[in-house]
Amino acid sequence: MMDRIATEKQTARVTSPLQCWECRTALADEQENGIHFCSQCGKVQPLATKTDYFSFFGLTRKLGVDAAQLEKQFHQLSWKLHPDKFNNAGAYERDLSLERTAALNDAYRTLRDPAARTEYLLRLEEVRKEGKVKQQAPPDLLEEVFELNEHLEELRAAKRSGSDPRALDEQRHQLEKARGTFQHKLDQVLAELTNQFAAWDALLDTRPGDAAAKRTVLARMNEVLNRHSYIRNLVTNVSDELEQ
Amino acid sequence: MGRIIGIDLGTTNSLVAFTDAETRQPRCLPDPQGRTLLPSVVSLDSAGAMVVGWPAWEGLLHQSQRSVYSVKRLMGRGVEDVQEELKLFPFRVAPDSQSVIKIELGEPGTAQKTLTPPEVSAFILRELKRRAEQFFGEEVTRAVITVPAYFNDAQRQATKDAGRIAGLEVERLVNEPTAASLAYGLDKHQRALIAVYDFGGGTFDISLLQLEEGLFKVLSTNGDTHLGGDDIDNLFAEKIGQEIQAQFGVKVSASPDLYQSLRRTLIAAKHELSQQDATTIRFKLEGKGEYTRALSREEFEGWIAPIVERTLGPCKRALRDAGLKPEQIDEVVLVGGSTRLPLVRRRVQELFGRKPHCELNPDEVVALGAAVQAHILEGGVTDMLLLDVTPLSLGIETMGGAVAKIIPRNATIPASASEMFTTYVDNQTGVDIQVVQGERELVKDCRSLARFTLKVPPQPAGLPRVEVKFLIDANGILSVAARDLRTGQEHTVEVKPSYGLSDDEVERMILESIEHAEVDFAATQLIGVRNDAETILRATTGALAGEQAQELSAEELRRIEAARAALQEAMGSDDHRLIRERLEELNQATHNLAELLMNTAVRAAVKGKRPDEVSL
Known part of the structure; x- marks a missing residue:
């Protein structure tokens, strides 16, 4: 039997591009700068071992990310890195383009979404481990979750037994109402999460070496994130059922 | 490298298109009767030869059991997936079909043939390839082929296999709705949100795109590959x-x-x-x-x-995934023959609250888009770029048959994910991994893509650390690579597809088909180019003996002589490309000489002809 021990979301590669593979020009450390091309000959470079999603975009690990700026950067890099632009290049360069575009897409997908971005940071900082995420209902929501699941089950049962359309509509309506409630809660939890971004970002600026303070902030965010993913799963399940 | 053609391999009809390098306009290529559509029907005639397109379509009525239509619905599918519709098809399915359907054509006692869906599709592709070759007068070996956006990995792989069997290098698989958006000539500079509703002969797709300064970014896609x-x-x-x-x-x-x-x-x-x-x-x-x-x-x-009505659920899910409301969509584009139904147009208009575009022929627009993408890959278009997404979440099996999602649906492709694996018991030498595609939480409810066993050196449990990288390329096709983090050693991962042909099977089919198609083409090319070469060799020899040659420098004469000798030498080979190349070189070398000849008394006679047409 296999065991999946962790999700290593860093895009790790063997060689560190201290030199351009083509013209041998020395390159600056990518982790600091988000270098994608040789400054001399312009060739696309392999990913450095330590590149993470933040450094890919030349960012520090701050959670306050300018969404419009990130999208702009994503578009600009797509124009330059996409495999379409390397269709007539050699096999090695084509591979680099594919690998780097995949990393670009992975990084953008993760960083543009506040919850995914937080989760990624928590992994990088080793606060969060795969398979150790609590999937328990938050205690204060137990009653409402129970009710929602009941509505969900009723609708499923009604669909199975081929109930008359009016009864089905009524159940849908109930479920939609419940979804609205939970969507509202989800928005609240997300706001709660993003409110903590400032605390983390300030820490990076003022006390980057204070491990204890960092752990406290990260642990708090981890809790809110668990709550967020629980409610988000609920809303997704309900939406799936409603739209089928 | 050669040009790249665009192919719409449809359920009902297929088309081939290319982009005119000068006008930058894509156009569909017609057959000698002027028809751009090729019915996606293949049949076996009583002499045992395969008939493709219109004659096969006509044959459906009186020899239906020797014919295959709508084979696209069987691509990348196992027998148990298509039980219901097999009842309606006129052909038989071989009893030993499992993960790949085998279609049996012909009754016992007559000519018989057993074909897999990729082989049937290859006949259609080969016909389109031939159409393009006749049009261009040169061999065509590279193509962009379109697939429904909601096609899974196995269906995409099957389409790629079909291309290879037909002798085509599949440069890219493009999603049909996205291809259509490329062809539509929407205002590229405005930032706009576009919905492409593609209801074809066998499949339904909805794709939502954001268009900005030539960047076509798919936000979400949804659909049903069995609805049309x-x-x-x-x-x-x-x-x-x-x-x-x-x-x-x-x-x-x-x-x-x-x-x-x-x-x-x-x-x-x-x-x-x-x-x-x-x-x-x-x-x-x-x-x-x-x-x-x-x-x-x-x-x-x-x-x-x-x-x-069944098309509306996917539309709503696509909107939700993109985080959009119907009224935010700026333009709605209709693609596919089924969008000619007035009911479909009404329902789409109601959903999005705006009148959909249907200016372009819904049968041709996908092929035109494929031709645009082909031209992008050729490097002929640099101000358009397509960013597409994977339609289904990719996951791996975890303990208890649950799915851990590693790449979510609607992730922009190429996309990747790395996972770390270790062993459970001491001296375990293999780790089994199953990859699935789908949205459900249990493995049994998703589509199995592949299983493979990671080989690990025997060590205490938990010690080995193997990183497995899953990569979905720009075609939406998965590949897997593994690396032992302790030794840094790369593992080769032999992925056995759950549905579809193995590499060996595809290779065998390619070899079989090459014997038929390519050799024919090469042979006719060789005859043609040899004739051309003989003409120019004769003309060059004659011209060099003439008085105009004396006006040339010694250097130039040497160059002509070298080019002439090179062509002469190439004539000894069977390589039509080499001969053509040398012929062009001689043409270039004799450019001045030909001009001199033009200036003499023969000017009038040779006016408007190419140098190699000058007969002396």
Whole structure:
């Protein structure tokens, strides 16, 4: 039997591009700068071992990310890195383009979404481990979750037994109402999460070496994130059922 | 490298298109009769030869059991996936079909053949390839082929295999709705949100795109690879079949030829009902009279409404995934023959609250888009870029048969994910991994893509650390690589696809087909180019002996002589490309000489001709 021990979301590669593979020009450390091309000959470079999603975009690990700026950067890099632009290049360069575009897409997908971005940071900082995420209902929501699941089950049962359309509509309506409630809660939890971004970002600026303070902030965010993913799963399940 | 053609390999019809490098306009290539559509029908004639396109389409009526249509619905599927529809198809399926369907054509005692869906599709592709080759007068080996956006990995792989079997390097698989958006010539500079509603012969796709300064970014896609005009036709045939049985006691579906002929009558009626409010269906029954029935559009729409309704769920899910409301969509584009149905247009208009675009021929627009993408890959277009997404989440099996999602649906492709694996017991030498595609939480409810075993050196449990990288490329096709983090050693991962042909099988099919198609082409090319070469060699020898040659420098004469000798040497080989290349070089070298000749008395006679046409 296999065991999946962790999700290593860093895009790790063997060689560190201290030199351009083509013209041998020395390159600056990518982790600091988000270098994608040789400054001399312009060739696309392999990913450095330590590149993470933040450094890919030349960012520090701050959670306050300018969404419009990130999208702009994503578009600009797509124009330059996409495999379409390397269709007539050699096999090695084509591979680099594919690998780097995949990393670009992975990084953008993760960083543009506040919850995914937080989760990624928590992994990088080793606060969060795969398979150790609590999937328990938050205690204060137990009653409402129970009710929602009941509505969900009723609708499923009604669909199975081929109930008359009016009864089905009524159940849908109930479920939609419940979804609205939970969507509202989800928005609240997300706001709660993003409110903590400032605390983390300030820490990076003022006390980057204070491990204890960092752990406290990260642990708090981890809790809110668990709550967020629980409610988000609920809303997704309900939406799936409603739209089928 | 050669040019790249764009191919729409459709359920009902297929087309080939290219982009004119000068006008930058894509256009579909017609057959000698001027038809751009090629029916996606293949049949085996009584002499054992394969017939493709229109003749096969005609043959469906009297030799339906020797014909295959709508084979796209079988691509990348196992027998258990398509039980229901196999009942309606006229051909037989070999009893040993499992993860790949094997279609048996021909009755015992006559010419017989067993083909897989990729091989059947390859016949269609080869026909389109030939059409392009005739048009360009040169061999065509590279293509962009379109697939439904909602095609899974196995269906995409099967399409790629079909291309390879047909002798085509598949440079890219492009999603049909996205291809259509490329062709539509929407204002590229404005930032706009576009919905492409693609309802074809066998598949339904909805894609939502953000368009900005030439960047076509797909935000979300959804669909149903088993929902299309075929379902409408089958339902229509069932309804009318019941009426015929009640009235005449004839069970039409029991006779494949009769069923095909009813189907064709009803498809014609369906087309009429898209143009007018009512039609009359007439269907002759040998020896029993004629079934006649007036049918209004309203009644017909009542029958097919549930099918059209099934397209709306995917639309809503795509909107939710993109985080959009219907009223935020700026433009709606209709693609696929089934969008000619007025009911479909009404429902789409109601959903998005705006009148959809249908200016371009919905049958051709996908092929045109494929040609645009082909031109992008050739490097001929630099101000357009397509960013597409994977339609289904990719996951791996974890303990207890649950799925851990590693790449979510609607992730922009190429996309990747790395996972770390270790062993569970001491000295374990293999780790089994199963990869699935789908949205459900349990493995059994998702589509298995592949399984493989990671080999690990025997060590205490938990010590090995193997990183597995899953990569979805720009075609939406998965590849897997593994690396032992302790040794840094790369593992080769032999992925056995759960559905589809193995590499060996594809290779064998390629070899078989090469014997037929490519060799023919090379042979005709060789004859042609040798004739051309002989002409220019003769002309060059003659010109060098003439007085104009004396006006050339010694250097130039040496160059001509070298080029002449090189061509002469190439004439000894069977490589038509080499001969063509050397011929062009000699053409270049003799450019001045030809001009000199033009300035002499023969000017009038050779005016407007290429140097190699000058006969001396």
